[in-house]
Amino acid sequence: MQDSRRYLDPKVVDRLERLEVKARLIVEGFLQGAHESPYRGVSVEFAEHREYVPGDDLRHLDWKVYGRSDKYFIKQYQEETNLRCLIALDTSGSMRFPEGFDTTRYQYGTLLAAALSLLLLRQRDAAGLALFDTSVHHFVEPQSRPAHLSSIVKTLETGARAAETRTSLLPVLNDLAERTHRRSLIVLISDFFAPVADTLKGLARLRSRKHDVLLLQLLTPEELTFEFARNTQYKFVGLENSGELRVDPRAMKGEYLEALANFRKELRRGCLKERVDFESIDTSVSLDKPLTAILSRRARRATRR
């Protein structure tokens, strides 16, 4: 049987055309993997029975009840009706980095969003999508129907727009807070290259609405290492009209990495304070890590209830 774990490598799966296919392959790979499947480990607790109506999935018939009562009843699980997850994906200019390479940050984010959506929908959780740059420009209400995946995928495929303006997260987060009435798990996927104070303020707003928030910061290897092999000057051009600079990167490496580390440290600290989960993801690594992180949060949430 073909090893589907290879589709966890974003470079591999990105060669496929259809996002839905990609998502399914990612999920299969994820589930096939040697790591603990949070799906299996998640306690899907039986909540109650309800009478069978035609059309229900026969796999959920409780045959024991039938044996005792000669009547057909469907098992209902607690999660089917409890978890709502909204995946918010940044589509701003900075997410197009690195341009011209195999997998941009946005492409990684879409893979992650699609795979996550499929996983959630399989578990009968409600999954929704929000795309944003300076504001939320696409919103798909969370639903738990399996067919809802196609809506999410279609939005992911067509929803990105050429935004050049600078990302400001506070209005976006406020908007999300307004749109999400029911308590949800909000997964924010972005580079978070924006003023940290504004971001934290927005996160605080979301937390005040009792939402669980998970930050997935996507960073490319280039940004993390700042390694440039050629012995020449480089002209760095900001992707969101943030300026340009001509410099020998080797001379700037130490200071740049220090500035980036300080930013990440500040963001992490702020998230900790707001009780927001934070994960920094290297876009060159396999997708199982972010998926694990998300589903772990889901499981913890389920057990708290």
Next chain:
Amino acid sequence: MTLLAFLHPALVGFAALAVVPLVIHLLNRRRYRTVPWAAMDFLLAAYKKKRKRLELENLLLLLLRCAIPVVLALVFARPYFGADSLLANLAEPRREVVVVVDDSYSMSRHVGATTQFQAALEQCRRLAGSLDFERGDRVSLVTLSREPQLLVVSGGPADLERRLAALQRPTYEPADLGRTLDLLLDDLLKQIPAAPEIWLISDFQRRTFDESARAGAPAAAAPAAPAAAAPRDGAPAAGEGTATTLGKLQRLSQQSRLHLVNLSDGTLPPENLAVTDLRASDPLALVGQSMRFTATVARSGRMPSGAGRFRIGDKEFQKTFTFDAEKKATAEIYYTCAQPGDVGVEFRLDEDELADDDARFMRIPVKQGLPILVVDGKPGGTDDRLGGDAWNVVLVLDPRFGESDPSEDYRRWFEPTVVPWYELTQARPEFSKYDAVVFVNVPEIDPQKVLPELQTFVETGGGALFFLGDKVLPEKYNEHLFRGDGSGLLAMRLADKPAGTPWSPQTTTLNSPDNYFRLEIADELHPAVRTFNDDRRRGFLRSPVFAYWPFAPEADAALPRDTRVVLRFENNQAPALVDHRVGRGRTLWSAVSGAADDWSLFSRTPSAFFPLVWDMLNFLAVRDPGEHDLTVGAAIAKSVLLPPATAAMTTPDGRARPLGDLPRAAVRGEYRLPVFPETRVPGIYSLDVTYGGDDAPLRELYAVNVDARESELKFLDQQQATSVFDRVAIASYGREISIENGSKEPERQGEIWKRLALALLALVVLEMVLAWRFGRYTS
């Protein structure tokens, strides 16, 4: 003293390569890769924090990279500082020494147990022993002679000793201080660091250092004059005064520290005899004819007399001589040569203090007779050979010409052959069979059949004598024999018609000298009139001339080149006898008719005509005069008329040396043998040439002698040297090298290239370290 100079100043220009790193830096600023970047804020923050330091690092690296080619160029340019320089303390203290050794032949004089030359070499070794070559001291060796040589240039002890060991004895040449100074100033001093010590080791012969002794004029009296080409014998050319050599000495003393080592100072006066001249009574000898050889001996010292021996061929003859008040003596011998061919003559003294001038050599050609072709322009009588205009000349050459049975004792000096002029065109004339050709009143020289042969004959060393008479067609001579560049046989154009009036009993009177032309000598030194240098015979020249054929010089009135007027008319100063050199031969043109006719009584005056014709033909018949008597160092050059098969030169030591590649083609009728330059030793050199077929081989001798002036053993003492070097800065003067002067710590002058090289290394390492430290190199 030099503050800063460079051994190789041209290399300093490479310091301009310092702009290369700057250009690269500027080009790099325009070369970059564009990278879209998301995390721009962090990059801008980092740049803001590091900007100033970045600029400083870039500037520092740029300066280092620009400095490296500058320092590298300086290292190769080899700068050096004089003692007065502020940076002198950086220079490596060392001595740069130049030793000038006199290797003229006067240095072979024995003083005590050794020669002056050996003493000079010993002084060289002593000086070298005082140097510290480990420290960087260097020595150069130059010879002071007519052909000075740079034997060692800034070398070490091994170089110097190798050269000294090869100098077995001095040359046989005289010293030439001017040329040696030129070599030092124009060559050596440009190759070594400035301000070297120059040690001049010589016997300080007066004529070498005091040009007044050479030129006979008071020192410093002659104004500075442009240097003229010196004659071959090395005597100063006219106009070259003391100022020239003195000026060079002054320049030399300004660029160096000049030390004089006078090996003669304090020595006993020389006792030496020198053979200064050897000559024969005639330029060539006839078989069976007695020749007088005379040797002249000069004396330095007080010997009243001396003895020597003539060696002629393989025979020796002892002779004694006594000195006159002028310290000159002569030894003579009469000798009769029995065989034709070249004979080497030597006069040698007993060996004394200076052996190199104890002998002198000469070469005398010996002939059976001199074949002379006489071309008669107006033959007469029943026999066209006799009785014509040429008869007068023929009888001078051979009084018994035409006699069928002359006595056995009768020896002909000249062997005339007479031809009517028109017979020359009937067959190709073979002028080369004769030693000279005489044209008497010949109307014209056929331009097609005769002139080319005659031109070649003269150019290859032959002689032609023209007597111009009433048959001469001047327009023909002017058209065919005259060339404006002087290369024609005729020196000057002939006038359209004769001057004067031939003798007539009716019109000519001799009662007044104004009624006829009289000859006088124009060139006292010309061999053609040597008989008339005696005042007792001079009057014979005044024999009347009634008509003559005048020359018409060109409008500018200057004599053509290679032309001398030997006789002229006293009345109007017009040329009467003209000598014109053409190639290696000569033509003589007599405006006076050689025939016994009514143009003059001169030709009928035996006491005048006879010796004049005799001397003229002797002069013309001697081929290549002076080219067989050479000074040491002069090259022997010879051309032959037939293609040579072999050619070899036998030197005085008996070694025969082939001449090398022989010519295959003639140039202007001659085959030029390779030049033989190796005449370093005086003596008789013998050239042997063979030809193919039945042609007789050629043997010619060459006499090579030392320049007798170098035998004037008068030396400068300290007082005289001080006077001669009055305006020249002298660091020291002594009879030997003063080690004390050399043992002091030398002035700190010299090169710093080693320190610069270390600095260069440091710069390169620093650049690499800083570039790595600043992160400019990829890991």
